[in-house]
Amino acid sequence: MYSSGSHKSILCFPDHLLQYLFEFLPQETILNVILSNKLFHSLGSKKLYRKIYLSDSIIANTSEYNVGRLWSVLKVSKKYRDYLRDDLVKKTIDNVFDIGDVRYGEEEILQILNGKLQRLISTLENSKSNYRDFVQEIWIDQDLNYELQEHLIKYVMNHSNSIRLIHSVIDKDIMYIINNGNPQIKKNLQSLELSPEHYFPTQISTEYLKSLNDIMVNAIHDKNRQFKSLSLFANPMALLNCMNLEKDSRIEVESLTYHVRNDRFPNSIRQENGMKLEKLSDLIDPESLKSLTITCWMVEESQDAADKTFSDKIWSGFNNIEEVAFISMIVDERLIIDFISQTKSKLRRFRFHYALPRYHLVDSNSPLLNSLKKYHGNSIEYLDINFHDDDYEFYWYNIFESKVEFNNAEFDEFGVKNTGCFCDDCIYTKQSIIKEKLFKNKLEEIEEQEFRAKNIGSIIFSKGLIPYTFSFDKYPSFINVLKIENFLKRFNALHEVELDFQEFNLIYQTLIHHMRPAVQFFISSFPELKRLVLNDIPFMIVETESDGKIGKSVFSLKSM
Known part of the structure; x- marks a missing residue:
């Protein structure tokens, strides 16, 4: 708590400086501080409601770093988590030999978080402080109550003058809610999310493609809207060439998220429209794109289809990309390496997760890692790399050298020293x-x-x-x-x-x-590295x- 003197001293700071200080406070502190006086309530509420991250999970706390400090989240108190722990000890769990089922407590937690979501909606709808006009970003969660989330998005899209970005829209009903929102509010929205027709890949109907076509065409030709992010849940070339878009039409976005899926398109539309766009830069302004995320929903048997969606022809021409994320990838590693080597801009952030256990990243024959080091070693600031499953064994065996002899030759050749x-x-x-x-x-x-x-x-x-x-x-x-x-x-x-x-x-x-x-290897290989994620x-x-x-x-x- 502040002393009376320090409290008055803080109030002497100009409002813009106080607002800046609030940006570094954790959510719990802001919730306490905004109760102290009207000024702190006004400044703190702007930070509290600006970026809302809906989640069905417990947020990981750390005393070292304020992780994700810009977002406000629905939280379960530590007191209640401790209560559930104590309750767990008293209960007899059936089938104790099945250590795979470790989900106890999730239903109770989900019920609490849905209740907090309900109160958040009520606060936005009924507050005299116009909290709704503080909301700028919302991240949707697929496991929270979807009716409540639809209610929230519908309210925001019709009443919030501040909303700019809505992320993680994979439900077409929410996409329609956004598209049918208040025109004056929608023109401020900087995200364009084209959700899939169904959660799982399937045959895409002609009617749904026409709906996507209308949304996309209207967005491109709306000169009052400026976009930051675009999300596609289908092969972008197949999807975009099924739409009635002029070849010279281009949309400027900073961030593109592309979900590789096995959705099937109607042959009649393919034959009618033909393939007009040869590469994605025919639609997306190559100078504006800075962030690319590709997430693969496919299984190993679909690798050929995934490879085709990742050809260098599709992604050529984007020379200002600074951030790349490849998640659950099953494509030929050589395509990724070609992408890395041909990217003319210097990458600052790189996330790479392979979906199949047959890939190795940290060994003496890792062309992908060598390519990243060669072309972007002096610019990478953030790395998120997932190893092969057997590399988990490496760290475990390293503890028990007397039990299992592990050949570290390939690690030594690559610069990773087994020192324990x-x-x-x-x-x-x-x-x-x-x-x-x-x-x-x-x-x-x-x-x-x-x-x-x-x-x-x-x-x-x-x-x-x-x-x-x-x-x-x-x-x-x-x-x-x-x-x-x-x-x-x-x-x-x-x-x-x-x-x-x-x-x-x-x-x-x-x-x-x-x-x-391994950590020291990455530090020495990438001198500008500030954050590193290895095996999560x-x-x-x-x-x-x-x-x-x-x-x-x-x-x-x-x-x-």
Whole structure:
């Protein structure tokens, strides 16, 4: 709390400076500060309602960094999470041998968050302070109550003079709500989201294509609208060539999100219109596009179709791209490498997640990583890379060199040194928790099958027991801490051990410590790197007097 004197001193600052200070405050602090006086209420409310991130999950907290600080989220209090944890201990869970089901508590949490969404809507509709005119961005969640979200979007699109961006629209009903909103409000909207006709890929109807055509044509020819983002849920060339667009028509957008799907288009429309647009830059102004996100919904059998949508001809001509994200990709790696090498601008942000386990990223034969280092090594500031599943085993085996001999030659050739970690916590964890408590000092005697069954190092990743990061400096990160409690209860029952939450956290920290060689490799390879995400574990790159640049882990499970 502020003292009386300091409170008065703060009020002496001009409003624009106070507003700037509010930008750095966490959501909980703003909720407390806005109750102190009218000025703080006015300034804090503008920050609180500006960017609303709807989520069905618990937000991961960290004492080190204010992650996703620009967004306001629906939150479940720590007191209630602790209550659910205590309640979990008292309950008998059926089928304790199935450690795959760790979802206890999600229904209760979802009910709370839907209730908060209902109160948010009521506040916007009934407030005399016109909070609705503070709302500029909304991120939709697919698991929250959709009727409530439709209600929210409909209200905002008819009553909010400030709304600019609506993200993650994959429901056509919400797309229609946005398109049919108040014309005076819609002209301020800077996002254009063309949702799929159905959630899962299927045959696209002629009627739906005509609706998309009307929305797109009207948007392009509306000179009063300036766009920042465009989202497509189909092959852009197939989709755009089914529309009645003039070849010289171009839309200026800063961000393009493209979802690669197996939707099928009516043959009659294809034959009628033909293929008029040869590359995407015929429609999107190549000078304006700075951010490209491609998410693949396809399975391995569809790789040929995915490859065709990623040909260099489609994406050529965009010379100002600074941010690229390839999520769940199954395309031929060579196409990605060609894209990296042919991109004339210097990339600042790069996210890359392969969908199939047969791909390796960190080894001596990684042309993708070498290409990124060669062409953009001096400009990359943010990296989000997912390794092959077996690389999880690498960090686990690194802890138990006496049990499994792991060939690190390819890592050494690539500059990754296997040094391990010998800090007090890691030594204690390896000796007292894992070797003695988990393996009962019989590590050399157990069978490989038992060793893998107790491989918490891999289970932590495969069961989603760590915070889920989504560009952790831009958006909030999520975790369901209850999953860990439930997992431990089942794991302990299955293996007749008694690991607690604190011991689990130490194992997690030990794994992070054994990632240091790989982290240091990326730091040395990309000198401008500020943020790094490896296997969904985020690191901030900080400068120290003793060790120079190091990667500091953002999350500690015990602090959530």
